[in-house]
Amino acid sequence: MLTKLNSERDALIENNLGLVHACAKRFKGKGIEYDDLFQAGCVGLVKASDSYDKSRGFAFSTYAVPAILGEIKRMFRDGGSIKIGRTQKEKAISLVRLRDELTKTKGEEPTVYELADYAGLSTFETAQLLNAVIPPMSLTVFDSAENERQMDLIGYDSRADMTDKLSLHTSIESLPEEEAKIIKLRYFSGMTQAQVAEILSLSQVQVSRKEKTILKKLRGII
Template identity: 35%
Template sequence: MSVVPVSKKQHPHDDAPDTAAAFARLAGLSDGPERQALRDELIESWLPMAQRIASRFRGRGENVEDLNQVAALGLVKAVDRYDPALGNAFESYAVPTVTGEIKRHFRDHMWVLHVPRRVQDLRNRVRAALKNLAQTIPGQRPTVTEIAECAHLSENEVRTGLEALDCFTALSLDAELPGSENGYDLADTLGEPDAGFDLVIDREAVKPALRTLPERDRTILYLRFFGGMTQLGIARQLGISQMHVSRLISGCCATLREEIASDAASATSGEGPARPARRGSDAA
């Protein structure tokens, strides 16, 4: 089975073969080995063009092999969807198809933080403006105003685009910070859960209930939980038995739990806190 040869012709790009006759033949073939062979030959003939387009996107965080693979995928789509009956040259259809496939790859797979399409477009325009300004004012970082004038954007849009530049890549948590000593890395700057916040919440929740206790009960609780005294030490200071101190502590804690639970239930139902009558301490 013979396949129509793909000829070459003079063209601004050396990687643009003359495949008009081959595409016309491909359109007239039904599915089968002959059509598959001609399709494969067309794809192979245009691969240099796809690789040339892929080379434009070097230095953006993706390796060359993956870029070429994505460009080849776009080329396959272009070959399968191209209709020579429309009268347009294949290259005019293939170039935007391959370019769009590469851009889609960057948009969908290369962003560490996914941002809206509008912000991605702003990032690309700001990036292009920075590249142009680097040639006109070498050695000097352009200002936001200069970038806005070059990219025909507002200054707020430029700031958004500049922030998006940092969303394309991310540092590892193990990355050592510039100027740090003794291996100080990014992970060392991250905070950890602080149990002290829960303690503050608990203290604020129990304050109103503590005010309802008699003075001696409050003193016992303070000496035990804030003064760090033992029950025996509290008993000696107040002139009562250790067993009595233990009963008072247990009773106070039970009272506080009941009042806090009652306040929580009242807050959930939308009612105000209902305080029980002040309870006196046990007789000495």
């Protein structure tokens, strides 16, 4: 019975990804990358599939669209990042540990499909859970000559220990609210300093100075 329920849930998700695209397109070009909008919408789709009760007589799409839009709108309120609960974060950390154990046992890193199979989760949920807690990003840091250079902190192709990435993400979340917003808007949402300044009611010079200070602070974590 449990397997049947999981299969029905996965089918609901896979068959309604078009709803996520339709909702995400409404917000395209408004300051957040489309892939991030789609990812947030998928979180809403998963939540809707978990709580949908077809016995109530309405279509899944009617139930899912508000949940999808809610998660996308939440991204704009949160400065472009996806918030997940403590339980989900703990599940993600468990997945990371399982991945590391399988890597040691097999001598190679498991695919998302293999990891999902071992964890007893759908491939979609496994990917979304990890992507939500570990978003890909790059930060521009400054050397002694104040010249900009790119440093990839978190990326899908990195082979660095994912637990360290989780710690870095947590460090960004622990910054003072204004500092965290500056980093999220600049490097998660891809906004210019001028755009960030307008949103936070600061001058561009203030944003530039604050950004340099925050990045230097984060360099101590890397």
